[in-house]
Amino acid sequence: MSIPKITTARWDVEDGHTLAGYERTGGYSALKKALEMTPAEVHEEVKTASLLGRGGAGFPAGVKWGFCPPGVWPRYLVVNGDESEPGTYKDRIMLERDPHQLIEGCLLACYALGLSQCFLYVRGEMAHGQERVAAALNEAYEAGYVGKNILGTEVSVDVVLHWGAGAYIVGEETALIESLEGNRGMPRLKPPFFPAAIGLYGKPTIVNNVETLSNIPWIINNGGQAFADIGEAPSTGTRVFAVSGHVNNPGVFEVEFGTTTFRDLIMGEEYGGGIRNGGSLKAFIPGGASAPWFFEEHLDLPLEKGTVDRAGSMLGSGAIVVMDQTTDIVKACHNVVRFFSRESCGKCSPCREGTSWLEKILQRIIDGNGRRADLALLMDVCDNISPGIAWPPKQTTICPLGPSAVSPIASVIERFADEFDAYLGEPSTEQAVEVR
Amino acid sequence: MARLNADNERIAHEIIGRYPRKKSALIPLLHLAQEQDGWVTDEAMSHIADLVEVTPAEVLGTCSFYEMFKRHPVGDYHVNICHGIACHLLGADELIHHAEETLGVKGGGTTDDGRFTVEGVECIAACTEAPCLQVNYRFANKVTTQDFDALIADIRSGARSDIPPHGTLAKTRQSIPEERAAGPALVEDAQEPAWLSRNGSDQ
Ligand SMILES: Cc1cc2nc3c(=O)[nH]c(=O)nc-3n(C[C@H](O)[C@H](O)[C@H](O)COP(=O)(O)O)c2cc1C
Ligand code: SF4
């Protein structure tokens, strides 16, 4: 079976971002079709599709949509377009090249669940994405697809473009809601575990990723079953992966979910094209900076959620970062840890203090001022953030950002002990840990 | 410089009107202030506080959380060079070093002539185009040191009028025609939407 392009079909259509280009290529037909169906039928198709969330956690969208408590109104939709996990590059292209597909996906969700207003939160730094979405919304309002009495029906929903101002943590869904309320973007305490229970302004709120919602028009046009027939359950449909780093042909590729392997994506001629300069693979990050790292022996794993979870990592946000044999592992590890340290929102101490110590310790190792006891100290700090340093991670923190800083260290500290040794010098007698 | 001017105040009211709660407009309004003045002034913050009916301290609280808001003047061109992992692997550190050397600034500093501010930033979602950067939030991909020098020279000579002044993000704004607006879904208006109740289903 040939695999259709579901979310990226219009990336090559010159005017695919305009209403004319979108309509010419079948756009807004799903909305028209859905308005002839009952809301429950629309929801049912999404459940049948078994569409997993594409933002990081991979939770089934159709199931999450069922979590709104009955009888509590209004309900809101918040679109997570904050894409900032290092290595992740797909939502921005969808915003820039196919904004109408996302808007149609939003409208379908609103219709299915009775969501009264949609806020489309686009990352602050994505100026071009913001103007494409704004232009698309302006056209869609004019044409009667969005706003009051959509296509002459009693369905009325505003879709409002909102934009951030630079903070990775705002991608966490409860922080996103705080930010949308005009506050500092700090995650909320759980439970409730889903904002579907208590979200924006304390009301039921569905938060979905840009790519997740961009799949909905295809699902309604073709049926949930057609979507579920692609891929390997529960990883159905297609997924968009960014392959970056030391490959010959870095790029963003839509592939069948659940069956394509890491080797296909990294080495395949039509995808990553192999390691640059004929080099060899040292390590790769399979799902964005938060994911534990993979190596040569993981190359033949399929890009399937369950398989990758069981192998000790995650597909996360669809970001594959490839490192060849020239990579300084200690520096690469420091780079990722520094990211989490700088982006910690500071609300809880194991993360705020811990990530910053991890960064400082790695920095002094790189600077040649490390001591042997630093390796145990790193693991001790990791253990304070994520007890047991296991996968899936436990956490002493409010959100998963803290444990994410543990991933790179736990991935490499033993496997590449020789590289740490090279920085630390000859093993010497244990020194008392002096922390300055 | 200071408060939002009359045009921007009108835009501010339009934006505020889209949200069920006024405070939700805070970040868009801070961007509007930064677009007007190139940075966010204290006067703008207190004006915004009046507009969304919170205290100036609350506005500062929000403003200071987010990296993009500058509470002091910055260069006309804010050059953000990505040092995220994908860019790190492909020479980001060397590019940042080169930029700082050639422009004579360090760690977020601004050139003496006030033209350029240079900063290393986290991933800007262009990882397959590493190493990359943004100038006033417009992308340059796969940037070599020669590309960088050419970019700076082009900006200096006025050849890059496509890059807007610092503070301007989207050049197109959303505008909702009054007769087409569904209106904000007010929290107090606890109504099941008509299209759901007609279908007698709440799921
Ligand atoms: C620290 C952190 C950052 C996150 N950043 C993003 C992000 O940028 N975009 C995104 O869609 N989800 C992000 N998520 C996941 C969201 O919390 C949420 O699970 C997701 O938006 C739900 O949408 P989905 O079910 O459609 O994937 C992040 C989570 C965490 C803990
Ligand atoms: S884990 Fe880190 S980012 Fe998350 S709430 Fe705590 S301090 Fe903030």
Ligand code: FES
């Ligand atoms: S790491 Fe540089 S753009 Fe993502």
